[in-house]
Amino acid sequence: MRDASHKDGKNILKNTIRASPWQHPCRQPILSHQKQFLKLLLTQKNDHTARKSHSNPVIPAIKAFNNNKNCVIIIIIILALPFLLVTFTFSLPLGNMTKWQKKTPLEWLDYVNKEVKVHAEERHEYKGWVLTVDPVSANILLANLSENGKMSILAILGHAVQDVEIVAEADDEMKEKLAHLFMPEKSPTYSHEELDQKKNSLKSWLEKNHIPVEEQGELQSTLCVAGVLTINPPYGPKDCNSSNEIILSRVQQLVESYLALQQ
Structure with a gap:
């Protein structure tokens, strides 16, 4: 009897070890359900992320803008550069302009076809007949008639002009010469x-x-x-x-x- 009970005890111990919590027949369905549940959660999460990215078309555009924002900034600067230069040009201070440069085109027109004396920088003086005055740069174009009848042309930069003094007005003959100074000579006609x-x-x-x-x-x-x-x-x-x-x-x-x- 003692031997039989000893054998029964060993068998019970073996069965107890074999029937551990991880190998218990009631434990297997729980683990499989947990795996299925986790798998379902992961699948739903991925579907939600994909649906969110597809439902918002602005996100790819934002990513593309972030990737190319340096190019966009450069293009904006290039397009805005002419406007910045024009603004800078018109915002220059007038304090450095001479009295001659501050005159209007109508005032410069009064000097055309008149003999003048131009007082320039470094005490330079120039004399001649005013052919024209550039309305943008205020440059003066002077003509001088030499003794042999030839005309010499002198250009004076507007920023170098300090003052212009009128000496005399041109008569009709001089006006005719100045008007036809740059016109080609009429070639004689031959039979x-x-x-x-x-x-x-x-x-x-x-x-x-x-x-x-x-x-x-x-x-x-x-x-x-x-x-x-x-x-x-x-x-x-x-x-x-x-x-x-x-x-x-x-x-x-x-x-x-x-x-x-x-x-």
Whole structure:
């Protein structure tokens, strides 16, 4: 009996060890339910996050803006730069401007076609006839008539002008000269016979100086010198054309010499 009870005790102990809380048959369903519950929670959380990100389309735009905000800032600065420069230009202090620069365009217009004496910086003085005054920079353009009848032009920067004194007003003849100063001179008109005579005379003179020349064009009105230079009517130095500057200069000198002999 004692041996039988001892064996029964060992069997009970083994069964007790085997039936631990983690291996108890009632414990298995609880663990599987917990796993399913946790899995369900995680699935719902992921679905909620995905739904939240898809439901708010502003979030991707904000992320893209954060990634490219440096580029956006640079573009804004470039676009705003011209407006900043204009604002800075018009906000410059007028204290450094001279009395001449502070005048209006209508006041500057009163000096045109008048002989003036300009007092500039470092006690420089300039005298001449006012052709025009630039309304933006206040620069003055003066013209002076030399003894040989030629005009010389002088430009004075507006910021260097201290004062302008009117000396005299232009008469009608001087106004006419100033008005046509930069206009091209009217070329004299020649008849067809006169042009033929000038062409033949110049051609003969060039051939006498052993310069090869021939007539070209539909009307044979163009002279071609050595195949590299042309002379068009009325056959003056300004009517010579060539891509070779050396040949052009020499032939122009020859034509000037020819015209001097004809006078």
